[in-house]
Amino acid sequence: MIKVYLKQKIAPRIANGHPWIYGNEVDRIAGNTEPGDLVEVRFSDGKLAGIGYINPKSQILIRLLTRKLQTIDEAFFLNRIKLAWQYRQKTGYTENCRLVFGEADLLPALIIDKFNDYFVIQTLALGIEKWKPSIVKALNTIFSPKGIYERNDVPVRTLEGLEQQKGFLSDPFNTQIIINENGLQFNVDLENGQKTGYFLDQQDNRRAIQHIVKGADVLGAFTYTGTFEIHAAQYGAKSVLGIDISEQAVTQANKNAELNGLSHICKFEAMNAFDVLKDWSKEPPKYDVVMLDPPAFTKNRENIHKAVTGYKEINLRGMKLLRNGGFLVSSSCTNLVSPDLFLSTIDMAAKDAKKRIRQVVFNAQSADHPIIRGVDNTNYLKFLIVEVSDR
Ligand code: SAH
Numbered sequence: 001m002i003k004v005y006l007k008q009k010i011a012p013r014i015a016n017g018h019p020w021i022y023g024n025e026v027d028r029i030a031g032n033t034e035p036g037d038l039v040e041v042r043f044s045d046g047k048l049a050g051i052g053y054i055n056p057k058s059q060i061l062i063r064l065l066t067r068k069l070q071t072i073d074e075a076f077f078l079n080r081i082k083l084a085w086q087y088r089q090k091t092g093y094t095e096n097c098r099l100v101f102g103e104a105d106l107l108p109a110l111i112i113d114k115f116n117d118y119f120v121i122q123t124l125a126l127g128i129e130k131w132k133p134s135i136v137k138a139l140n141t142i143f144s145p146k147g148i149y150e151r152n153d154v155p156v157r158t159l160e161g162l163e164q165q166k167g168f169l170s171d172p173f174n175t176q177i178i179i180n181e182n183g184l185q186f187n188v189d190l191e192n193g194q195k196t197g198y199f200l201d202q203q204d205n206r207r208a209i210q211h212i213v214k215g216a217d218v219l220g221a222f223t224y225t226g227t228f229e230i231h232a233a234q235y236g237a238k239s240v241l242g243i244d245i246s247e248q249a250v251t252q253a254n255k256n257a258e259l260n261g262l263s264h265i266c267k268f269e270a271m272n273a274f275d276v277l278k279d280w281s282k283e284p285p286k287y288d289v290v291m292l293d294p295p296a297f298t299k300n301r302e303n304i305h306k307a308v309t310g311y312k313e314i315n316l317r318g319m320k321l322l323r324n325g326g327f328l329v330s331s332s333c334t335n336l337v338s339p340d341l342f343l344s345t346i347d348m349a350a351k352d353a354k355k356r357i358r359q360v361v362f363n364a365q366s367a368d369h370p371i372i373r374g375v376d377n378t379n380y381l382k383f384l385i386v387e388v389s390d391r
Contacts, residue, residue, distance in 0.1 A: 001040045002031040004054065004062065008044040014064075015043070018375055019108050021052070021062040029054075035161065036126040038065075038072055052108070053127020057161040063108035063125060077131055078138040080107050085142060088114075093368035096179050098200050104370045104378045110135065113196040115179050115188055117146035120196040121169060124152075126160045136169050147173035149190045151197070166191065178259070182207055184234055185259050186227060187252055194224060194249070201365035202293070202331070205383040206231045208361050209291070212327045212385065213237040216288035219321060221273035221314070226253030226266065228291050228329070233262040237289070242268040243276055277317035288326045290318040296334035304336050308345050311337070316349040319357075324390045327360065335380035339364070342382040350388070360385040 006014065007027045014021060021041065033039060033054050041049040041062060051072060052064035065072060084105040088097045099119070100112040109125035112135075119139050123129040132150075139145055148170040157164055175191035181203055190197040206228055213232040220229040223242035230253075233240050244250050253268040273294070280286075292314055297307035311332060318328050332342050343362070350357045364371060365381035372378045 002033050004029050004039045004041045006043050019064040019103050020060045023061040036130045055126045074134040077134045081138045088368050091367050097368040101369045103375055104372045119145050119148045120190055121150050124156055186256050201369050201381050204366040210235045213289050218289040219287045220291040222294045224249050226256050229266050233265040240266040243271045243273050245272050277314055281317040281320040285321055285323045287321050290321050291329040292318050293331040311345045312349045315346055316353045319353040319355050319388045322388045328386050328388050330384045332382045335377040339382050354391050356389045356391050357386040
């Protein structure tokens, strides 16, 4: 294996366990490597940093797979996926879960979502793409799945010089499946749904609205397939309106409401949430609960201030749509906006809306997407419930 030597002055990040090594942290590469090859990484004093995959096309030059000198082969990946599965079993995520959450499972750039007997894979770096056959084999060995699907139709792959692609990694199967969550059923479109088809990271947070929605008039914006809204109806909301800009998502959401026998309470419409929030916040408030779960407003650091402005605006308007003493349920899924920044943005929104807010719940994503302390991008989801009162 080719050895890569790090500069003497590198960020303590690497020694402290962060798996990424940037090009400017490397002193020399002792030989020729092909993009995606495994390399042995050494600190400047010759001590082992670990083994990882290298890709000069990527800003992240090397992603470490292990801190030990060990053989990386099919058995290595089988073992890592078994360990990931053990963690989900121990923490109570078995039916549907993020089985592998990349860096947090010591499998950088690999995502595997489990939807009962079906699996969706994303290999987001060249180094892990090369091991896709071993990963599929490991899933077949551990789970004997009914189907495995690849959702590599994501733009981040181009940063690694990879094509965007999707398709079967098993015999073809019907990619429209139904999953159970918190006693409800949801249609999931593994082939054409957003991301891997379903947002598993909010599965615990959907239960967090249980008490506040009883008897309430609820508005959900950025609803996708209506998961939060259908939970609200099930938990006893009086009326629920969900809004998403995607016609496809709205069709699926209405189908989901019907599937659960809740379409008399829960309706979905295809509209631009920014317009709706803007227009309706000028009218007298008519909701008891407003739920916002927008997409990431930015994918790069340069635009964080724009993202913050966006979060502030929708949350301020959301607060104005609430009757006195109502609840705002607000999420943010970009890791570039830290939990502290998100909370202070909500504070600014409350100040400008002249509201007093009382924090009910503040969570991250569910524990099948574990946060590795020190690896900031694993701590990405913010989920907040506040009670909103007139001052
Ligand atoms: N709450 C959902 C996930 C929402 S993902 C769940 O738990 O499953 C964000 C959603 O925002 C996507 O469905 C996307 O179609 C929608 N969206 C993006 N821009 C929008 C806009 N301007 N107005 C309304 N919806 C929008």
